[in-house]
Amino acid sequence: MPTCNTDSQYEYRECLDIIYDIIQKYQESHKIILCGDLNGTLLDSRNNKHDKILKSFVSEMGLSTGVDKDERHTFFHHAWSSSSQIDYILVNDKKLISKYNIDEKSSINLSAHTSVTVKTTIEIPANTKPAIKNKKAKFKLQWDKIDKRQYNNLIQQDSTSIIEENNVNTQMDMVTNSLIRAGNITIPKKLLQLKGPKWKASPEVQILLRSCRDLYKQWQEVGKQKDHPMATMLRNEKRKLRSKVRMEQALSRQNLYQQIMDNPNSQLFYRLINRNRSNQQTSTNCLKIDENYNYVPEEQRKSFAKYYEDLSVPKENIYENGYLNLCKIRQQLYEQAIDKEAEDPEQFTESEVMKAIGKLNTKKSADESGITAEHLQNSKSTVSPVLTSIFNNIILKRTVPVSFKFGILTPVLKKQKDPTVMGNYRGITVTPTIGKTFEYAFLEKLNLKSKTLLQFGFTEGLSPIMSSLLISESRYEIKKIN
Template sequence: MADQVAQPTEASNTTLQIVSFNCKSIKSCSATVRDLIRQNDFVLIQEHWLFEGQLNLIGEIDANVNYAAKVEDHYEEFKDTIDQLNEIVLKYQDTHYIIIGGDLNEDFDRINKRKDYLEKFVKETGIKYDNEGKTFVKVNGEECSELDYFLHKLGKIKPTHKQVLNSVMNNTSDHHPIKMKILYGISNDADCKNLTKDCTNRAVKWDKVDIDLYVAITNEQSDSILNMPLETLEQATSVLEQVHGFLNDAAATCAANKPRYNAKPKLNVWSPDIKLALDEMRKYYAQWVKQGKIKDPENNIYQQRLRTKKEFRRQVRIENAKVKDTEKQRIMETRTKDTKLFHQLVKSNRKNRGNAIMDLHVGDICMSGEQNVMEGFKQHFRNLSNSRGIYSLRE
């Protein structure tokens, strides 16, 4: 022990072993899970298939178990889970090392909207991952896709590549466990200082700071500091602490807030008019927020914000109406040209509630509304009953 204390600059690194395993019922894979827990530091278990009242059974495998998770496989729930992970990464990426492991229910080699959303999250957060082999096995024993991953953001720490444990003899799941190793530890005092410096001292983006407000706050606080005595060490220390405190408060007040990742549904339509209306709405919204979100009907900025918001929604409604009209016209045209496509369009249109076609074409006249449609039917059958119309049809 004396030698270790006398030589603080020697490297003191430790290997951390992490395993992720989709067990597909922990009752049938308890032996595999027990072996993985004994041989590794962390084991991430998915799909234990236990009811809430049975979760205590996991504790019978090993005492050091933390079980709290619930995941959905639908697209909307999948997006919501990715958004929550994004919030976690954005919140802790500057102060923590992040590792996300498990069955993501998606293969990065596929092409679909789930994979695109997951890939967008990876690119925006700068998270890294490895493709090392198939992890999912079909019922016929064929390895078909890679669904299990480790997503990590470890800074200067370099983990080993993901290892697929495809030779576990007592594994009854259709997923192979995956494993990664991390060599962690601070080797000497210099590395500790550099690590602290990297995590705390960051360049200030002054173009995104309200400089006038910052100057006003610091000037107001500095006037009271100038009159404080500095005769003893304790007084000087107290002054420095107060200066440090109000500088931090001023920076937090004036700094631009990091944009929150918000996965609201995107617009289904787009046009140059919508873009102009959106830009104008955002401009006045920013001015309204800068004024303190004053909801005064006589305030000009507040009025402009309401006006631009109303105009933006109007442009979206107009574009949606154009799309619906185009869809209606396409259905009417395909009725005689392509019956298969016609039925497909009608079926897809029925799925959109409230989007039923309420127009009736009689000759060259388009009739809308309940009364006009009824009159159109009368006119149509009146024409059919006309003897001249029947004769011309036979001709």
């Protein structure tokens, strides 16, 4: 904590504010132990500006030493001009501490402080297993450096045994394992840099940032006086920094617009949409479960799982009888049509499967098995016979592989909704990559062609979000001209 000097109470409060936020975040799920040189005393014999702030903070947060207060001092000035008690171990639960001790000043102790020790009631099991580190999302596959020939050769070695297998689920397990094994051997990996800002400062901005930091340190050394010339210099330098950042951001926007005009594509289009979306704070450390706020991540995860599982279960009582009867009639018609084609259904060809692989979007998240579109697109000719065999087995045996029914579901907060309410989240699911390939191949057989220029869904090169953009832009223009 900051030492006591001119106007240090402001910096002292800032430090306590940080500690306050940490305690607020974890006090519902953890026991709090705060220890260190607090540069303020809880004794009644002293009451300077730090002492008053610290006593108020400790009282507000319900902190204490857990036992009767010890009056002995913990800090002794090197010149022996003064001494005080400023080193503490504080807890929010008195039952945590069974013994509190302040050591006597020793001649062999060269520090100005003496040691403070406590005996806690916390028990740690001797057979505690080390935490298993999460290995996901730590590395990124470098597809541009893949050994394509070896990758295809490794998959080719497993192709015959996969095609000869009759069970669809076994086939899926075998092809997934083959793709993952081949990828691990032939695709270099690089460590993901998970920390740091997404925005990269230019060299000019970095110079201004360093200048602002240096000026701030110099201003801090003179006591942060508001009327000091250093404060004026710092304000001017910050003004230059903000101006430079705004200029670069404006230039970045213009470059994006120019790219969209010169080479329009879906990736640039969605970049534009995401840029204009609200970047409101959506994170929360608590969730409202059964009318109570819960701070335990494991219980929150289970509650989300239960919530989405309940959503997926059909409920007849929420639909009208007329609608339900219509659905049953449709289902009967589908089954009759399938029965007619069951004897000799139209099967997939390798060219159809290769075309479906080509439609997969790259640079997307891996599915639950770790398979991405790149795994298939870098082995089109090799993996197509295998997938053709699997897809035809699905058609002939009318069996959906179990793996097609799994996915990684992520709750995403709806716009401008309370993040603590579970019902305000929609589930976004990463479905199996091979399942998507089957869907693309199957959709091609359905021959869904648009019959009107106003049809945006199920239309190649178009999507409903484009229609939405046209409508919102038209509405904006009409409002603009009254």
